[in-house]
Amino acid sequence: MKRQLTSTLLCIFLTVLCHSQEQRTVKGKVSDGKRxxxxxxxxxxxxxxxxxxxxxxxxxxxxxxGDMLQFSYTGMKTVRILVEDVTRILNPIMVPxxxxxxxxxxxxxxxRSQKDLEEDYxxxxxxxxxAFGFLDGETAAGxxxxxxxxxxxxVNLCVLDVLRNRFxxxxxxxxxxxxxxxxxxRGGGSINYASPAIFxxxxxxxxxxxxxxxxGNIRRIALLNNLATTTMYGSIARxxxxxxxxxxxxxxxxxxxxxxxxxxxxxxxxxxxxxxxAANYPIYLRQLEAAPSFESAKAxxxxxxxxxxxxxxxxxxxxxxxxxxWDEAAYADGIIExxxxxxxxxxxxxxxxxxxxxxQGRFARANEIFKEVFILRPxxxxxxxxxANGYRNxxxxxxxxxxxxxxxYLLEEGFMQPDTVGFGPI
Numbered sequence: 001m002k003r004q005l006t007s008t009l010l011c012i013f014l015t016v017l018c019h020s021q022e023q024r025t026v027k028g029k030v031s032d033g034k035r036x037x038x039x040x041x042x043x044x045x046x047x048x049x050x051x052x053x054x055x056x057x058x059x060x061x062x063x064x065x066g067d068m069l070q071f072s073y074t075g076m077k078t079v080r081i082l083v084e085d086v087t088r089i090l091n092p093i094m095v096p097x098x099x100x101x102x103x104x105x106x107x108x109x110x111x112r113s114q115k116d117l118e119e120d121y122x123x124x125x126x127x128x129x130x131a132f133g134f135l136d137g138e139t140a141a142g143x144x145x146x147x148x149x150x151x152x153x154x155v156n157l158c159v160l161d162v163l164r165n166r167f168x169x170x171x172x173x174x175x176x177x178x179x180x181x182x183x184x185x186r187g188g189g190s191i192n193y194a195s196p197a198i199f200x201x202x203x204x205x206x207x208x209x210x211x212x213x214x215x216g217n218i219r220r221i222a223l224l225n226n227l228a229t230t231t232m233y234g235s236i237a238r239x240x241x242x243x244x245x246x247x248x249x250x251x252x253x254x255x256x257x258x259x260x261x262x263x264x265x266x267x268x269x270x271x272x273x274x275x276x277x278a279a280n281y282p283i284y285l286r287q288l289e290a291a292p293s294f295e296s297a298k299a300x301x302x303x304x305x306x307x308x309x310x311x312x313x314x315x316x317x318x319x320x321x322x323x324x325x326w327d328e329a330a331y332a333d334g335i336i337e338x339x340x341x342x343x344x345x346x347x348x349x350x351x352x353x354x355x356x357x358x359x360q361g362r363f364a365r366a367n368e369i370f371k372e373v374f375i376l377r378p379x380x381x382x383x384x385x386x387x388a389n390g391y392r393n394x395x396x397x398x399x400x401x402x403x404x405x406x407x408x409y410l411l412e413e414g415f416m417q418p419d420t421v422g423f424g425p426i
Contacts, residue, residue, distance in 0.1 A: 023064060026083065028090040029057040030071055037094060040073045045080070063087075112136070121251045128222040128243045129250065131203040132232045135222075135243075142226030149219050149247075158211040159199075159218070159244065167223060180208040185225040185240030195239030197225075202249035207236070213244065220245040284308070285317050294326045301335075312342040312349050320356055347376040354386070363393035381407065 030040045036057025043050035044061070045068035053059045063069060063083045069090065071079040076094040081087075112120075117134035121127050125148050126137035137144035147166060156162045158176035163183055173196075174181020182196040199206040201213065222243040224230050230237040272280075281289070284304040291297035301318050308314035315335055323332035336353070343349045354369035367390035370383075377383045384407040391400035 023062050024088075025060055026063050026069065026087055026090055027058070027060040028092070029053075030059065030073075030092055030094060031057050032076075032095070033093045037073060037076075040071055040076075040094070043070050043072075044068065045070050112139070118251055125220070128220055129203070129245050130232075130241075130243055131200050131205060135224075135229065137222065141228035142224070144222055144224060144229060146220060146222040152215060152218055152221070156215050158209075158215060159213055159221075159242075160209055160211060162215060162218070162221065163242065170223070174209065174211075176211055178211070181211060183209060183242060185223055185242070197223075197240040197242050198233065198237055200233075200241055200243045202244070202246055205233070205236070210244070213246070217246050217248070218244060219247045219250045282317075284314065285321070288318070288321045289325075294322075294328060297322065297326060298331075309339075310342070312339070312346075315339045315342065316352060316356065323360060345376060347373050350376070351386070354390075358390075358393070363390065366390055367394050 030037050030042075030053050036053070036055070038053055038055045038057065040053040040057070040059070041050060042053065042059045042061050044063055047067070049062065051059055051061050061069070065083055065085045065087075067083045069081045069083055071081075071092050071094065073094060075097060077097045079092045079094055081090055081092065114133050117127055117136055120136075121129070121134065124136065124138075126144070126146050128135050128137070128144070128146060135144065137146050145167060147162075152162055152166065156165060160172050160174055160176055160181045160183070163170050164172040171184040172181065173184070184195075185197045196207075199208075199210055201210050223240065224237075224243060225240040230241050233241055278286075278289070284300065287300045287304075288297050291300055301322075304314070305318075319332045319335045321332075322328045322335065343353060350369050350373050354366045354373065357363070357366035357369065367387075370386045370390040374383045374387045384403055388400045388403040388407075391397075391403065
């Protein structure tokens with residue numbers, strides 16, 4: 001009886017063992033968590049059994065219980081999964097294989113587009129507008145001497161006087177009372193010293209000195225005296241070029257530029273300290289900061305408000321002063337409410353106001369302004385980031401996630417291009 005029972009148990013064990021070792025098919029899809037991955041190598045470790053995934057990430061492979069199934073793809077971490085007796089479907093998610101490298105230093109490119117230079121013209125005194133586009137004296141191939149309007153002075157009668165009195169080493173022939181004159185930019189040691197410089201006035205080329213230009217109308221003047229910066233003018237410029245930008249033909253000072261969208265807009269260690277900033281405050285802000293009491297500060301504000309009634313920046317400064325220094329929220333809010341029309345449909349000004357609110361912890365107000373900016377700039381990735389962060393700050397996690405998801409969808413469908421480092425689909 002015992003022998004018969006032992007034989008029966010042995011048969012059952014062998015049957016189960018054989019069943020467990022029989023071939024079967026495992027299938028599924030390989031993805032990166034969002035999209036399927038094509039051509040992933042799917043193989044059984046230690047055996048010459050393998051396949052690759054199709055365009056939709058799907059695969060099928062014949063395995064046995066105990067086999068080690070391996071998924072490998074260039075740039076992704078290899079995934080290994082042990083096949084068990086219940087394994088039928090496997091949908092592995094592959095992640096990038098990030099290798100830690102030695103520390104390197106990456107320097108931003110100094111090359112900038114003409115549009116960037118034009119937008120930077122009003123704050124960078126080294127940029128001049130030539131007949132061939134904008135030129136930045138800081139990054140140009142050769143040295144460029146540039147002078148701003150406030151350095152020229154009104155005592156000079158014409159451009160000849162300006163060059164004679166303000167640019168050392170320049171030889172000027174003729175007087176302002178003459179019909180014309182000549183300017184020699186290159187020194188006497190040059191083989192081309194006999195050739196006078198030409199004049200580029202707002203993109204127009206003159207061989208005679210433009211003595212007819214009103215000195216008070218000059219916005220910027222520059223000397224180009226090397227081959228690298230004068231080649232574009234041809235042989236006529238062998239004696240150098242005097243570039244003159246007048247007030248009327250220069251980029252408008254009133255044009256508001258979103259500095260966050262300019263290239264190479266990174267901190268470089270030359271940021272101003274609080275003391276340096278205070279030294280450059282406008283007069284009204286200096287007087288506000290020096291006011292010994294809230295009432296005194298109010299008097300200063302009321303004195304200057306009529307003079308700056310068209311400046312949104314004045315009212316932003318006043319708002320921040322009264323809210324942060326005197327903790328007078330009602331009075332500060334009244335300043336913005338009374339002058340909100342100045343912000344109008346200008347996304348840059350509205351963002352400045354929203355960022356003030358955000359820095360002060362007034363997240364509900366910031367979120368409302370971010371909604372206005374989003375309407376004005378629906379194609380900016382920064383608008384999505386601000387909106388999502390705004391909702392997050394007021395505790396509306398679902399709305400924040402929805403904004404992230406919408407941005408992700410627009411990227412996937414090609415309706416938008418990403419333009420913000422560190423902000424991507426989640």
